[in-house]
Amino acid sequence: MKKLCHSIFTALALAGLMAGASAEDYKPRMIRFGYGLAEDSNQGRAVKFFADDLARRTGGKLKAKGFGGASLGNDMQMQNALIGGAQEMMVGSTATLVGIVSEFGVFDLPFVFRNEREADAILDGPFGQKLADKLQEKGLVGLVYWENGFRNLTNSKRPVSRMEDMQGIKLRVMQNPVYIDMFKGFGANAIPLPFSELFTALETGTVDGQENPVTTIQSSKFYEVQKYLSMTKHVYSPWIVLASKRWWDGLSNDERKAIQEAAAASRDFERKDSRAASAKAIDFLKSKGMQITVVSDKEIERMQEASRQAMFKFANDGHAKLIKDLQGDLEKLRK
Ligand code: TK8
Numbered sequence: 001m002k003k004l005c006h007s008i009f010t011a012l013a014l015a016g017l018m019a020g021a022s023a024e025d026y027k028p029r030m031i032r033f034g035y036g037l038a039e040d041s042n043q044g045r046a047v048k049f050f051a052d053d054l055a056r057r058t059g060g061k062l063k064a065k066g067f068g069g070a071s072l073g074n075d076m077q078m079q080n081a082l083i084g085g086a087q088e089m090m091v092g093s094t095a096t097l098v099g100i101v102s103e104f105g106v107f108d109l110p111f112v113f114r115n116e117r118e119a120d121a122i123l124d125g126p127f128g129q130k131l132a133d134k135l136q137e138k139g140l141v142g143l144v145y146w147e148n149g150f151r152n153l154t155n156s157k158r159p160v161s162r163m164e165d166m167q168g169i170k171l172r173v174m175q176n177p178v179y180i181d182m183f184k185g186f187g188a189n190a191i192p193l194p195f196s197e198l199f200t201a202l203e204t205g206t207v208d209g210q211e212n213p214v215t216t217i218q219s220s221k222f223y224e225v226q227k228y229l230s231m232t233k234h235v236y237s238p239w240i241v242l243a244s245k246r247w248w249d250g251l252s253n254d255e256r257k258a259i260q261e262a263a264a265a266s267r268d269f270e271r272k273d274s275r276a277a278s279a280k281a282i283d284f285l286k287s288k289g290m291q292i293t294v295v296s297d298k299e300i301e302r303m304q305e306a307s308r309q310a311m312f313k314f315a316n317d318g319h320a321k322l323i324k325d326l327q328g329d330l331e332k333l334r335k
Contacts, residue, residue: 024254026061034072041219046270054262070196083139085246108178110307113236143263148237154226155209181310214281223288
């Protein structure tokens, strides 16, 4: 009897150990992961990577399903669905978050980052983390930043090699005051519109132009309705992967950890993939008949000058310290 007791005890203890060590606390869950771009885009590929990676980590328990082409709504609609708990995850531009956390506008200031290395260091460092943390009290969890990329200008009217060429061009911008101020400063007629309405707006002539990274100009087929591309690189644009806080709070620690790890892996994949796609996009766009204008350094300096009012306005809106902090971090990186 004593022996039997002992072996039962050992068996129970072993089972307990095994459960603790190998069977993490994952429940079968379906995650609706929305995004704005086409499935065949850097965004779509990275959402798929995330889904595969998460399934692998959780033995197929946590299943993310991608919904591309803004089929669950545009960026702002999805943010609200996440806040309300009607959708679990999304990826979208930080620029469309300024109605929720105005500080995100700091990334929209023109000519802030000089290259991707600087952007990665700031976004993945304490500065980017601090901004992402501000989302929590608004009902969102900011997981990682992906690369949208440096934005360039396209239009159907004329080649833009000088600021004056933008005069009177009806230009779609994101729904964000810094962009509106910046392009007004350049002399364009800035019209805020959600991305999901952009292709049709270009096609019908509601707007003449837009600005986005070359990867998006390719994957959204803007070359079909835009003739001129100017390499302005006026803003480095981040994407942010978000989760619904309401939903997140109901997950187990193991589930949260798996999602966080898959998100970090997807970030590394996405940046590599976007950079490779970006390097090839210009030749592709040329082959589709786009006329590409390289904007001179001198002209970029003039644009920088003309867009300063957008920065002053943002600073005066209570963000002076935030800009200073970012500039301080950038100076350290540039040493
Ligand atoms: C996609 C958008 C897009 C952004 C824009 O939903 O709106 O121009 O660059 O990537 O977030």
